[in-house]
Amino acid sequence: MKTILTGDRPTGKLHLGHYVGSLRERVRLQNSGEYDKIFIMIADAQALTDHAGTPATVRENIFNVALDYLAVGLDPAKSTMFIQSQVSELFELTAYYMNLVTVSRLERNPTVKAEIAQKNFETSIPAGFLCYPVSQAADITAFDANVVPVGEDQAPMLEQTREIVRKMNELYGEVLIEPDIFLPQNQTCRRLPGIDGKAKMSKTLGNCIYLSDDSDTVAAKIKDMYTDPLHIKVTDPGHIEGNVVFTYLDAFCEDKATVAEMKAHYQRGGLGDVKVKKYLLDVLEEILTPIRRRRAEYENRPDEVMKMLEIGTRAARAKASEVLRRVKRAMKIDYFDNAH
Numbered sequence: 001m002k003t004i005l006t007g008d009r010p011t012g013k014l015h016l017g018h019y020v021g022s023l024r025e026r027v028r029l030q031n032s033g034e035y036d037k038i039f040i041m042i043a044d045a046q047a048l049t050d051h052a053g054t055p056a057t058v059r060e061n062i063f064n065v066a067l068d069y070l071a072v073g074l075d076p077a078k079s080t081m082f083i084q085s086q087v088s089e090l091f092e093l094t095a096y097y098m099n100l101v102t103v104s105r106l107e108r109n110p111t112v113k114a115e116i117a118q119k120n121f122e123t124s125i126p127a128g129f130l131c132y133p134v135s136q137a138a139d140i141t142a143f144d145a146n147v148v149p150v151g152e153d154q155a156p157m158l159e160q161t162r163e164i165v166r167k168m169n170e171l172y173g174e175v176l177i178e179p180d181i182f183l184p185q186n187q188t189c190r191r192l193p194g195i196d197g198k199a200k201m202s203k204t205l206g207n208c209i210y211l212s213d214d215s216d217t218v219a220a221k222i223k224d225m226y227t228d229p230l231h232i233k234v235t236d237p238g239h240i241e242g243n244v245v246f247t248y249l250d251a252f253c254e255d256k257a258t259v260a261e262m263k264a265h266y267q268r269g270g271l272g273d274v275k276v277k278k279y280l281l282d283v284l285e286e287i288l289t290p291i292r293r294r295r296a297e298y299e300n301r302p303d304e305v306m307k308m309l310e311i312g313t314r315a316a317r318a319k320a321s322e323v324l325r326r327v328k329r330a331m332k333i334d335y336f337d338n339a340h
């Protein structure tokens with residue numbers, strides 16, 4: 001069996017970083033026909049680990065994320081999309097996994113560490129937040145997933161999951177499947193920088209282009225994009241390292257020969273930012289136009305979108321409860337289960 005599980009926190013609309021890091025790969029894998037099961041989770045419970053005071057934001061973004069999923073081409077006939085909090089089996093698994101992980105191991109997780117610093121949580125980390133990598137291990141293992149397509153920032157979560165799986169299997173017999181991370185081939189896509197040149201596109205940093213941005217917004221954001229501060233006159237030789245416009249062309253443009261030619265010209269001098277930016281806008285518009293069109297189709301049909309999630313959640317729950325039963329049996333805590 002080849003099974004995929006991946007997901008997103010519903011804390012905002014999805015952006016180009018999500019697109020190249022994971023969404024585009026998911027659609028490709030979905031349409032390859034090589035996978036028996038694909039589960040796509042809207043991780044609202046994980047979002048609540050740092051949004052406990054603003055559940056309405058989380059609720060509202062469940063719909064936004066679902067729209068983004070449908071807009072990029074995830075198809076409910078092929079991919080089961082569901083809402084994490086409604087699959088209570090996940091929280092039972094989390095509780096058992098928690099016994100196999102030390103607090104110091106959680107504190108060493110580089111992604112969690114960076115998030116703690118970013119959110120100024122240093123002196124008061126919510127316990128649920130510190131433990132979210134454990135709940136992510138439950139998300140993955142509850143579906144017997146062996147392939148997890150995510151961006152590079154999620155690599156520590158996968159490492160943590162694999163450790164938990166090995167520990168579980170060592171203690172209770174081969175009960176869980178050890179998953180592999182699936183990263184995009186293209187290095188640039190693994191962690192897309194923001195339009196300001198900062199290491200990561202992120203809602204908190206305010207440096208995103210959203211899949212739902214209209215053409216004018218995208219054009220304005222590209223116009224503001226960080227390029228090469230030393231490239232003052234068009235005739236000056238320019239730098240392409242750290243120049244976000246070229247980084248995005250590497251991530252989004254299929255025509256590698258043209259990009260290589262433009263890079264050489266820019267480095268030589270004589271190619272202005274305005275031209276390169278215009279080209280990037282064309283490339284992005286070609287990708288975003290069909291996405292916006294599909295988003296618009298579903299936007300006015302919220303009931304249908306929620307129904308799709310409800311059906312997906314029911315299917316996800318059936319699978320997770322089967323795995324939970326197996327785990328409890330392996331742990332010998334299946335007291336009233338007469339199935340054997």
Ligand code: TRP
Pocket residue numbers: 005006007008009041043046136139140148150154
């Ligand atoms: N942590 C992921 C994010 O920040 C969301 C997520 C939750 C996830 N559970 C998962 C991703 C399981 C992959 C597998 O977007």
